[in-house]
Amino acid sequence: MRKPDSVVPPRAATMAGRPVFDRLPSASTISGKIMSLFIVGSELPAKVPIADLRRDVTTLVNACLQLTARMLTGGDTAQPLAEVRADIMEWAREGVTIGAMHKAVRVGTQAVFDHLTARARLDEDHVAVIETAHMFVHLTRELSMAISQAYLREMRMADSAAADTVAAALIAGNATPAMARACGVRLAETYFVFAIQFMPPRSAGEPRPDRHILAHRTMRRVRAEVLHHCDDKALIQMGTDTATLLIPHDHFDPAGAERFVEQIADAAQTQVRATFVTAEAGGITAGVERTHAVLDIMRRLRRAGLERFDDLSLEYQLSRPGxxxxxxxxxxxxxxxxxxxxxxxxxxxxxxxxxxxxxxxxxxxxxxxxxxxxxxxxxxxxxxxxxxxxxxxxxxxxxxxTGAGEEESAAGGDPDQTAQAC
The missing domain is CATH 1.10.10.2840 (PucR C-terminal helix-turn-helix domain)
Structure with a gap:
């Protein structure tokens, strides 16, 4: 007997003589049906060009179609489901209501189901239709859970002002346990102090949203990735092109620092520079100063990725006045x-x-x-x-x-901008 949560067996169901998974519609077919749900009564068109909104809707639909295809063929759904969650989180950050998101999923899944079964022959394909409908029940449940998880995390992020206050106080050197408790934060004895710089993205020759919109999106994605990686325990101070992360010692494994930085770069959708040190709660200010000084050294030396403080200790010392x-x-x-x-x-x-x-x-x-x-x-x-x-x-x-700028290289300019070779 089939288990209630089972999906269509791999490549088993056919309709009108073709495998069901081979009848999936294109993303553009479905995205056109749900586009209006994201923009009618929304402030998004005033903030983001319609072309970008259309592209983002198509990206979400593509992710959902990939998830559907995996379910239809019995494949591993972990990766497409993770992509769907990430895309839903993007829309949650942009202010799309959870109701609009649920409705978009209902409209989209109904459109895909109708497309798959449009040519079904009731006398020959009724079993395949039932199997497909059963799979769509499972798909709808997975998408509903993804929506709930994404919006719950967004609510937590929106309530991060108190934690940001603690981060600012620690960095300034005037945080106290009482103040932290009042903000709902318990101070750790030791932190990993990360400094991250987001490098200017290379122009792809296509229209891009306003840089302030891009910066806002980047900050939200990075914040979500950091909190997810550190079980919501990290304290964060974000700038327009830098971030300072204070991660409690027992919520981060330094052996995974390279992968952590790669995930932040993926979230930021650009290259990053990063370094970190360990500091006690009372020494956060000095730790932040050291890490950001190393970022400046990396910028001037045109280094990207993660550089551990120990690996640049000589360069750091040489940069001190003397x-x-x-x-x-x-x-x-x-x-x-x-x-x-x-x-x-x-x-x-x-x-x-x-x-x-x-x-x-x-x-x-x-x-x-x-x-x-x-x-x-x-x-x-x-x-x-x-x-x-x-x-x-x-x-x-x-x-x-790094000599305080008075003897800047004659090559001059921003080291992030590659000089033209002669």
Whole structure:
């Protein structure tokens, strides 16, 4: 006897001589039927271009169709179900009501079911119709649960103002256990202090929403990802292009830091820079200062991804004011009037002194890289192909790039914007 929660057996059901899963409609067919449910009586069209709304609706419908296809074929539904939850969360963040979302799902699933069974022959396909209807009951339940979970999490996020107050107080160094308790937060003894910077996305040549809308969306997605990863225990301070995360020590495994940063980058839909340190509750201010100083070093050295503080401790120390730093920075003074050579040196050191990678980064021939490295050695007296020269040049570049700005590289500009190679 079939279990109540079972779905159509893999590739078993057919209608009008074709497998049911092979009759699924296109996403555009369904999205057109539910588009109005998201925009009528909504403020979304005033905030987001209609083309973007249509694309987002189609993305949600695609995810639901993929989930339906997996159910029809008996495949693993974990990944498409996770994508559906993520898409629903996006709409919840945009202010679409839970009622509108439930109605959209009902309209969409009904449209798909009608499309699948439109050519069913009652005398031959009645079993397949029953199987398909049974699967759609299961699908509707899964989608309803996804909606409830997404909107419940959104409600929790919307009530995060008190936790944000505690985060700000910890970062400023004036948080107290009593104040935290009044905000519904229990202070941990030790935190992982994360600093994250969101890099400007590369232009894809297509119209994009207003940057303030994009920043708002990014912040909401990142906040949701962080809270999900840390069981809602993280304290967060968000800026327009940076975030500071305070994660209680017992709610984060540093061995998974790389994956955590990748998930944040996925949520932000752009590359990120990130670093972290461990700090006691009373030392959060100093920890935040250190991590954001490392972010600045990463920006100037054009590093992306996660860099552990220990791995950049030398660069951090060289960036501190002092005679040694000024001496090291002065080693590059002979290159002051050679911005192309400075650019080449920066790229060469960023690629771990690999000429082929340097050539690819600068979009030039490897022989051009060799010529420029020889010129650097000739002008500075330091060979960028020799270990001792690499160490001194790297130290000089760090000291120069992070030396309070008064000796900014002649290459100038925002290090996030790739310089044009000559």
């Amino acid at each position: 005679t040694a730093g000024r001496y090291l920075a002065a080693l590059l003074d002979p290159l002051e009037n050679h911005p192309v050579l400075l650019e080449t040196l920066t790229a060469h050191l960023a690629t771990r002194s690999t000429r082929l990678r340097t050539a690819r980064a600068l979009h030039v021939h490897p022989n051009t890289v060799d010529y420029r490295l020889n010129k650097i050695a000739e002008i500075t007296g330091l060979d960028p192909t020799h270990p001792d020269g690499v160490w001194r040049l790297r130290s000089a570049l760090v000291a120069r790039a």
